[in-house]
Amino acid sequence: MPLLHPRELLAEVPWDVESKVLGGDLSLYVHVPFCVKKCLYCSFPSAPMGPLDEELYVDALCSEITSWAGQLKGRKLFSLYVGGGTPSRLSCPAWKRVFGCLWRFFDPSDLQEVTFEANPESLNISLLKTWMDLCPIPIRLSLGVQSFDDSDLLALGRPHTAKDAKRACDMALSEGLSLSLDIMFRLPNQTIRGFAVTLREAVKSGAEHLSAYELSIEDGTPYHSMNLSFCEDGYVFYRYLQWYLAKKGFLQYEISNFALNGAFRLHNLRYWLGGEFLGVGPGAWSCIGGARYRNASNLKGWARLVALSGKGVDFGEFIPNESRRSERAVLRLRTIWGFRPGLEDKRVAASLSSLCDDLVQLNKDLDGSDVYRLTPRGFRVANRIWEMLLPDC
Numbered sequence: 257m258p259l260l261h262p263r264e265l266l267a268e269v270p271w272d273v274e275s276k277v278l279g280g281d282l283s284l285y286v287h288v289p290f291c292v293k294k295c296l297y298c299s300f301p302s303a304p305m306g307p308l309d310e311e312l313y314v315d316a317l318c319s320e321i322t323s324w325a326g327q328l329k330g331r332k333l334f335s336l337y338v339g340g341g342t343p344s345r346l347s348c349p350a351w352k353r354v355f356g357c358l359w360r361f362f363d364p365s366d367l368q369e370v371t372f373e374a375n376p377e378s379l380n381i382s383l384l385k386t387w388m389d390l391c392p393i394p395i396r397l398s399l400g401v402q403s404f405d406d407s408d409l410l411a412l413g414r415p416h417t418a419k420d421a422k423r424a425c426d427m428a429l430s431e432g433l434s435l436s437l438d439i440m441f442r443l444p445n446q447t448i449r450g451f452a453v454t455l456r457e458a459v460k461s462g463a464e465h466l467s468a469y470e471l472s473i474e475d476g477t478p479y480h481s482m483n484l485s486f487c488e489d490g491y492v493f494y495r496y497l498q499w500y501l502a503k504k505g506f507l508q509y510e511i512s513n514f515a516l517n518g519a520f521r522l523h524n525l526r527y528w529l530g531g532e533f534l535g536v537g538p539g540a541w542s543c544i545g546g547a548r549y550r551n552a553s554n555l556k557g558w559a560r561l562v563a564l565s566g567k568g569v570d571f572g573e574f575i576p577n578e579s580r581r582s583e584r585a586v587l588r589l590r591t592i593w594g595f596r597p598g599l600e601d602k603r604v605a606a607s608l609s610s611l612c613d614d615l616v617q618l619n620k621d622l623d624g625s626d627v628y629r630l631t632p633r634g635f636r637v638a639n640r641i642w643e644m645l646l647p648d649c
């Protein structure tokens with residue numbers, strides 16, 4: 257008998273969220289490339305902030321926003337996500353300048369969601385209040401906690417402690433914010449027992465959304481050249497994660513994301529369900545008008561491109577139809593909403609049909625059409641399924 261998503265949790269899924277998410281106009285991602293220090297495993301575009309970097313960044317960011325706004329005149333914002341790096345590294349006056357520019361050019365009257373990422377060591381109450389004052393709707397906070405165990409945090413090279421993380425959670429909740437935590441698993445020397453403590457603290461923290469990622473060792477990071485010891489297979493951690501969070505009432509609505517009481521992230525759903533989004537700042541990606549663009553990831557290189565052409569884009573491509581279809585299937589299968597194959601998706605549908613039913617379920621949608629959904633076990637082995645669906649990967 258295949259293990260299915262818990263029936264009582266599935267009953268909470270608003271199946272019509274797709275039309276809400278895709279019916280919205282534009283989603284905007286703002287990348288902040290600064291961190292207190294570089295973590296040992298980090299391959300993201302981020303670095304400690306030099307003395308003149310904040311001004312260079314804000315000037316270039318405002319120019320890039322202005323330039324895109326000229327091209328996307330009349331578009332309304334559906335969602336805004338401020339990520340990094342560490343957005344809480346930027347000062348309050350810098351945020352006032354950025355938002356002054358943003359609201360001058362982008363209409364927020366249809367805005368459904370605003371999220372700020374922050375890290376525990378640099379979050380403070382005046383910054384939180386500034387963000388809340390600058391936004392026309394309540395904001396959500398996504399906190400980079402990663403672990404509630406100080407030995408894990410030390411091994412990752414994170415600049416905060418478990419106590420800092422708890423203080424930051426309490427601060428956000430005392431301001432009435434909706435809180436999401438990022439946590440990681442399969443860390444060096446981490447045991448299932450240690451991970452269970454982190455998960456228990458995450459649930460106790462009052463967060464209504466959790467994102468959980470397995471540590472991956474990337475080329476060019478200090479971790480890549482270190483001799484690290486990992487105790488257990490990532491699969492075991494992931495299975496525990498799914499079991500424990502379901503028991504606590506969190507719905508796994510995406511491979512790495514779990515929501516309590518329907519607190520889904522609409523902005524991220526735009527990525528997975530195939531909506532358009534614009535990214536500004538170093539290293540940000542955009543997907544607009546059937547093409548995707550990547551900004552230069554180095555702060556000075558990006559700022560130079562913005563000064564030359566108004567945008568920091570250093571790569572762009574039109575996405576061929578066949579790739580677009582496979583990518584769409586993979587992105588949608590990451591979610592509980594699943595993938596509804598059209599006539600042109602025969603190859604992908606045939607591959608999915610060949611999988612056993614404890615990996616993929618074929619259901620009928622409300623309108624009678626076929627919809628494929630990965631089961632909890634399918635989520636656990638998703639990378640192997642993607643290899644089959646994306647022939648070039």
Ligand code: SF4
Binds near residue numbers: 293
């Ligand atoms: S806080 Fe995040 S973005 Fe910054 S260095 Fe650490 S892992 Fe990288």
